[in-house]
Amino acid sequence: MKVHEVIADIHVSDLEGARDFYEGFLGLGTEEFNLGWVARFTSPETGAHVQLVTEDAAAPESPVVSIKVDDVDAAFAEAVGRGLDIVHPLTTEPWGVRRFFVRDPDGNVINIAAHREPVD
Numbered sequence: 001m002k003v004h005e006v007i008a009d010i011h012v013s014d015l016e017g018a019r020d021f022y023e024g025f026l027g028l029g030t031e032e033f034n035l036g037w038v039a040r041f042t043s044p045e046t047g048a049h050v051q052l053v054t055e056d057a058a059a060p061e062s063p064v065v066s067i068k069v070d071d072v073d074a075a076f077a078e079a080v081g082r083g084l085d086i087v088h089p090l091t092t093e094p095w096g097v098r099r100f101f102v103r104d105p106d107g108n109v110i111n112i113a114a115h116r117e118p119v120d
Contacts, residue, residue: 001075005068059088063111072114
């Protein structure tokens with residue numbers, strides 16, 4: 001498995017309430033997406049970003065980090081083969097990612113994801 005990107009998932013109680021801090025103070029002024037329960041804010045100058053999460057609307061727990069990989073199916077097969085605790089099964093989500101959640105040895109929930117390939 002090749003990791004392409006690691007994105008911090010910061011838990012907030014209110015996305016709009018947190019906006020001024022992340023956009024205004026930290027300068028993460030580009031909102032890449034906002035699903036109402038998760039939004040990604042990015043620096044237009046550097047590309048650095050964070051995801052703000054109130055709660056994961058499609059999974060039983062919210063992750064602390066999202067890790068984008070080149071082959072999420074292979075990563076899932078390896079996690080199962082290693083007997084890791086799968087928190088959310090391998091799922092193709094309606095917003096364009098294929099993902100699963102796994103618990104690390106310290107109990108942290110990790111979102112392993114890949115964007116779906118475009119359909120021709």
